[in-house]
Amino acid sequence: MIRAGLLALALLAAVPAGAVQPDEVLSDPVLESRARELSKGLRCLVCRNESIDESHADLARDLRLLLRERLVAGDSDDEAMTFIVDRYGEYVLLTPTTGGSNLILWIAGPAMLGAGGLIAALYLRRRGRGDGPGAEALTEDESRRLDEILDR
Amino acid sequence: MIVELGHFALVLAFAVALIQSVVPLIGAHRRWGAWMAVAEPAATTQLLLIGFSFAALTYAFVTSDFSLRLVVQNSHTLKPLIYKISGVWGNHEGSLLLWVLILALYGACVAWFGGNLPPTLRARVLAVQGMIGVAFLAFLLFTSNPFLRLAVPPMNGQDLNPLLQDPGLAFHPPFLYLGYVGLSMAFSFAVAALIEGRVDAAWGRWVRPWTLAAWIFLTIGIALGSWWAYYELGWGGFWFWDPVENASFMPWLIAAALLHSAIVVEKREALKSWTILLAILAFGFVLIGTFIVRSGIITSVHAFANDPERGKFILMILGLFMGGALTLYALRASAMEAKGVFAPVSRESALVANNLLLAVSAFVVFVGTVWPLVAELVFDRKLSVGPPFFNMAFTPFVVALAVLLPLGSVLPWKRGDLSRAAQPLAGVLVLSMALGALAWTLQTQRSILGPVGLVLAAWVVLGALADLWQRAGRGPLASRLGRLTRLPRSDWGKVTSHIGFGVTVFAVAAVTAWKTEDIRVVQIGETYPLGPYSVLLADVREVPGPNYMATQAELVLQRGGQEVATLRPEKRMYPVARMPTTEAGIDHSLLRDVYLVIGDEQAAGGWAVRSYIEPFVNFIWIGCFLMAIGGGLSLSDRRFRVAAGARRAAPGAVAAE
Numbered sequence: 026m027i028r029a030g031l032l033a034l035a036l037l038a039a040v041p042a043g044a045v046q047p048d049e050v051l052s053d054p055v056l057e058s059r060a061r062e063l064s065k066g067l068r069c070l071v072c073r074n075e076s077i078d079e080s081h082a083d084l085a086r087d088l089r090l091l092l093r094e095r096l097v098a099g100d101s102d103d104e105a106m107t108f109i110v111d112r113y114g115e116y117v118l119l120t121p122t123t124g125g126s127n128l129i130l131w132i133a134g135p136a137m138l139g140a141g142g143l144i145a146a147l148y149l150r151r152r153g154r155g156d157g158p159g160a161e162a163l164t165e166d167e168s169r170r171l172d173e174i175l176d177r
Numbered sequence: 178m179i180v181e182l183g184h185f186a187l188v189l190a191f192a193v194a195l196i197q198s199v200v201p202l203i204g205a206h207r208r209w210g211a212w213m214a215v216a217e218p219a220a221t222t223q224l225l226l227i228g229f230s231f232a233a234l235t236y237a238f239v240t241s242d243f244s245l246r247l248v249v250q251n252s253h254t255l256k257p258l259i260y261k262i263s264g265v266w267g268n269h270e271g272s273l274l275l276w277v278l279i280l281a282l283y284g285a286c287v288a289w290f291g292g293n294l295p296p297t298l299r300a301r302v303l304a305v306q307g308m309i310g311v312a313f314l315a316f317l318l319f320t321s322n323p324f325l326r327l328a329v330p331p332m333n334g335q336d337l338n339p340l341l342q343d344p345g346l347a348f349h350p351p352f353l354y355l356g357y358v359g360l361s362m363a364f365s366f367a368v369a370a371l372i373e374g375r376v377d378a379a380w381g382r383w384v385r386p387w388t389l390a391a392w393i394f395l396t397i398g399i400a401l402g403s404w405w406a407y408y409e410l411g412w413g414g415f416w417f418w419d420p421v422e423n424a425s426f427m428p429w430l431i432a433a434a435l436l437h438s439a440i441v442v443e444k445r446e447a448l449k450s451w452t453i454l455l456a457i458l459a460f461g462f463v464l465i466g467t468f469i470v471r472s473g474i475i476t477s478v479h480a481f482a483n484d485p486e487r488g489k490f491i492l493m494i495l496g497l498f499m500g501g502a503l504t505l506y507a508l509r510a511s512a513m514e515a516k517g518v519f520a521p522v523s524r525e526s527a528l529v530a531n532n533l534l535l536a537v538s539a540f541v542v543f544v545g546t547v548w549p550l551v552a553e554l555v556f557d558r559k560l561s562v563g564p565p566f567f568n569m570a571f572t573p574f575v576v577a578l579a580v581l582l583p584l585g586s587v588l589p590w591k592r593g594d595l596s597r598a599a600q601p602l603a604g605v606l607v608l609s610m611a612l613g614a615l616a617w618t619l620q621t622q623r624s625i626l627g628p629v630g631l632v633l634a635a636w637v638v639l640g641a642l643a644d645l646w647q648r649a650g651r652g653p654l655a656s657r658l659g660r661l662t663r664l665p666r667s668d669w670g671k672v673t674s675h676i677g678f679g680v681t682v683f684a685v686a687a688v689t690a691w692k693t694e695d696i697r698v699v700q701i702g703e704t705y706p707l708g709p710y711s712v713l714l715a716d717v718r719e720v721p722g723p724n725y726m727a728t729q730a731e732l733v734l735q736r737g738g739q740e741v742a743t744l745r746p747e748k749r750m751y752p753v754a755r756m757p758t759t760e761a762g763i764d765h766s767l768l769r770d771v772y773l774v775i776g777d778e779q780a781a782g783g784w785a786v787r788s789y790i791e792p793f794v795n796f797i798w799i800g801c802f803l804m805a806i807g808g809g810l811s812l813s814d815r816r817f818r819v820a821a822g823a824r825r826a827a828p829g830a831v832a833a834e
Contacts, residue, residue: 044412046776047698047785068561074419076563079412119563121548126556130548134541134570141533149521149529152447166375 044079046086051093060093063102066119067092067109076119088113180245183233184324187274190226190281191314193219197284197307201300205372213296216303217288223310224285227278231265234274234323238265244330247271247323253336253753255724263347264337269471269487270323272350277313279351279358283387284310287362294383301369302362309361312494320487336724336753345405352398353425357463359391360428363435364460367453368502371509376449381442384456386812388439392432393808399425400801411759413692413772413789415797416685418567423546424466427539431459434535437528445517445525445590450510451532457502462539464495469546520592527585531578538574545570579633579682582675583640587647601643609635620691630686637679641672670811677803684796693790700783704735708790710771711735715743717775717784725749727760730775730784734764746775770794 045064051057061078067088069080077085077092088109095105110117121127197219204212237245238261241254251268252261266272284306291299317323340346366384370376402422407415416422435455441448472488519525545562552558583605587598613632620627648664649657693708704713713733720729727747734741744762751758764771769792776785 044787045696047696047779050696066563066565068563074417074561074563079414115558115560117561119561120565120569121560121562126552126558127560130544130552130562130566131570133544134537137540138533138537141537145529145533149526152515152518152525153520 044081044085045089049086049089049093051097056093056096059102060089060096063092063096063106064089066106068117068119070113070117088117179233180237180242180324180326183230183237184322186226186233187230187314187318187324190223190230190277191311191318193223193226194307194310194314197223198304198311199307200304201307202304202372205297205300205304208297210296213300216300216307219307220281220284220288220303223307224278224281227274227281231274231278234271235262235265238262241334243332243334244326245323246325246327249327249331249334251337252334253724254333256337256342257723259344259347260337260342263341266350267337267341267346270317270321272354273313273317273321274323275351276354276358277310277317279354280306280310280313280361283358283362287365298369298373298380301372302365305365305368306361309365309498312497316487316490316494320490334753336751339725339749339751339754339756339758340409343405343409345401345409349398349401349405352394352401354398356391356393356395356398356432357425357428357466359387359394360432360459360463362387362391363432363456364498364502367456368505371453371502371505374509374512376442376453376513378443378446381439381444381446381452382816384452385436385439385443388432388435388456388459389808389812392429392436393805393812395425395429395432396801396805396808399429400798400805403801404798407794408761408763409758411761411774412787413761413770413791413794415688415794418545418564420546421466421470423542423567424469427462427542427546428459428466430535430539430542431455431462434532434539435459437531437535441517441525441528445519447515447517447519447525448529448532449513449515450506453510453513454506455532455536457499457506458536461495461499461502462543464491464498465543467491468495517591519590522588522593522595524585524588524590524593527581527588530581531585534574534578534581538571541570541574542567575682576629576633579637579679582637582678583644586641586671586675587644601647602640605636605639605643608639609633624690626686627690630683630690634679634683634686637682638676641675641679645669645672665814665816667811667814667816670807670809670814672807673810674804674807677800677805677807679800680796680803681800684793684800687793688791688797691792695788697786698779698781698783699786703783705786707771707788709736710741710790712773712786712788714784714786717778720747722749724753725751728775730762730773730786732762732773732775732786734771734773742771744771744773746773748775765795767795768793 045061051060064078065076067077069075069077069082069085069088071082071084072080075085077088092105092109095108100108106118115122121130123131197216200219201213201216204210204215234247236242237248238252239258241248241252241261243249247268247270251264251271256264260267264271266275284303287294287299287302287306291302294302363384366380366387370380399422402425403415406417407413435452438448438452438455442452468488468491471491472485517525545567548562549560552560583602584595584599587602588595589598609632612635613628616631617625617628645661645664645668646657648668649661651657695705695707697705699705699714701714701717704711706712713735714730715733716731718729718731720727727749729745729747732744732746734744742764744764746762747760749758749760750756759774762773762775769790772789772791774787776787778784
């Protein structure tokens with residue numbers, strides 16, 4: 026992964042600047058805006074964590090053109106994405122699928138919120154009743170300190 | 178010679194840190210005053226030694242001493258002086274030296290200003306701080322020595338990464354490190370309190386200023402980084418959910434949670450063990466972030482010092498400190514009984530909700546950041562987790578926080594009545610909704626995001642103002658205003674920070690929803706429309722810079738025939754580093770930025786030009802700075818200054834130096 030990263034950097038350095046080029050833009054604004062939305066969810070494979078919509082790399086340009094080709098050919102959004110994922114692998118998706126082990130990724134947040142919420146609710150109930158040891162009584166240290174302060 | 182002295186000072190600092198981490202700890206355990214008193218001079222000495230070492234490295238950079246490997250790799254004689262200096266921390270080794278310098282600075286601050294702490298606690302805090310120093314100095318000396326010489330010095334250096342040659346980025350790392358390392362103070366206080374076996378309101382009061390300071394610096398550091406990304410990377414984005422950005426964002430979220438829970442410890446002596454845990458975790462996230470950034474294990478746009486060996490070392494530090502602290506926590510946390518009793522509807526409960534949301538949102542960011550790694554190692558799946566995931570998973574937490582914030586901040590401590598407390602907020606709610614509806618009707622065919630952002634932001638901002646007005650009490654206007662000026666600064670800090678949060682939420686929603694983009698080929702002399710403006714490409718020419726060549730366009734921004742601004746976006750080529758960068762031409766104003774980027778010359782003639790109108794984008798950073806200013810106001814509150822005054826009354830501790 027690290028070597029790939031270095032290679033990517035070298036490639037990046039060689040290409041001139043410019044993400045979406047004017048000659049790529051489709052004449053149909055509806056298709057173009059669909060293409061832009063989809064590109065934001067596709068990773069530029071040779072870059073470091075950039076979508077093909079933002080990337081300057083040649084490979085990102087190729088992917089953008091490929092995506093637009095599919096859309097012009099009449100593919101739906103899903104069909105076009107499936108077409109690209111079939112060829113470039115899951116790695117190309119910036120929004121991970123919800124299938125298989127990825128379920129853990131998607132569930133982790135809500136599950137943690139639920140568990141945390143439950144613990145917090147139990148804690149609040151206990152605090153509200155004011156039971157639990159040490160709620161009011163002073164510890165030995167504290168009584169001694171109190172005595173010191175009051176000069177007894 | 179100076180370089181060797183700097184290296185030697187660093188080794189000495191390592192020895193001093195070793196002493197600082199052992200002797201005071203034993204002293205505190207046995208109640209030997211003399212042993213405990215070692216901590217303060219040790220902390221000061223450590224700062225002086227590392228400071229000298231840092232100065233020596235800076236000297237080598239400024240004088241372009243190319244016998245030093247680090248200078249060769251990151252500097253060049255033609256580079257402007259400011260970037261020669263910022264080049265010191267624009268690389269792995271130098272930035273780590275800055276890291277330990279700031280660590281020593283915080284340690285010394287406890288030694289100087291910690292006179293009001295109980296002697297055993299102070300000794301233990303400094304000892305823990307010393308241990309962190311030992312770990313990072315060892316890391317620096319054994320894996321990333323900045324003082325390595327070259328046998329055959331070259332004639333000139335390889336130049337600093339051009340992206341880093343920018344005023345915004347020159348000051349981004351120091352602020353971030355001030356923030357990261359500041360959280361080590363919260364950690365040291367937490368561990369020291371666990372060793373002491375005692376957490377009380379006073380502890381809450383001591384730990385809060387350090388956390389507050391760290392959080393302020395982190396806020397500024399992150400804002401600077403995001404601002405830099407906005408104007409430098411050339412497509413007007415401001416946050417990319419890059420692993421390295423997340424590495425700074427997670428500690429920020431946890432620190433924000435810690436700030437709020439420390440208030441509960443201070444005012445109500447509840448949530449103690451949770452606050453300790455947060456303090457440990459905050460530093461844990463700092464270490465995890467360091468690991469992510471320095472090991473290069475997760476691909477990120479930040480091309481920065483990728484070395485698996487270093488990664489292992491940091492993982493060891495992480496394991497040692499987190500393992501140790503969490504074990505100690507497991508052993509001692511049960512001894513920390515809460516004292517305050519409060520009802521489910523109260524300020525305390527609201528702060529618990531705040532903590533829950535902030536902590537879980539940090540957890541979500543964490544899971545998303547490491548998931549590609551876990552998926553590859555455990556499930557053998559090579560996948561990406563990108564901005565769409567984070568936007569989807571993180572935004573609900575921001576929305577929930579914004580909804581709860583005004584309600585929580587008007588609730589009284591201990592026991593509250595929701596309907597009574599919320600009464601002054603009814604007007605705020607109606608007004609926010611009206612504003613949202615207005616935005617909804619004004620915009621055509623766009624996402625719901627803009628209006629929703631506006632409603633939330635207005636609710637938070639107006640809610641904070643209503644809260645402030647409530648606090649002014651009753652009676653005629655003059656007496657209310659008078660009372661406002663006499664409110665504690667922490668109240669003003671709270672209101673300012675919350676307004677800042679609301680402002681940032683609004684700006685992020687607004688710029689995401691209402692941004693205009695235009696990409697086209699433009700001939701020289703041609704004018705094209707851009708929203709309410711028209712833009713004329715007047716000229717494109719080559720302009721030489723000190724250590725680069727630039728292709729500079731001259732674009733005239735007009736509105737209704739009147740010239741608004743002339744913008745000169747550039748494409749730069751740094752020949753030594755062989756890297757291109759883009760400099761956008763931006764016309765800043767409060768309500769919108771016009772952001773123009775010059776692209777390539779087209780084969781058929783003309784130039785590719787990208788134009789954006791970014792509405793309200795500057796409010797993102799204005800909001801961040803309001804948050805930081807609020808933190809500063811809170812930090813200057815009387816109760817912390819009074820504590821500082823108590824130190825002067827007890828000068829005994831300083832005499833040991």
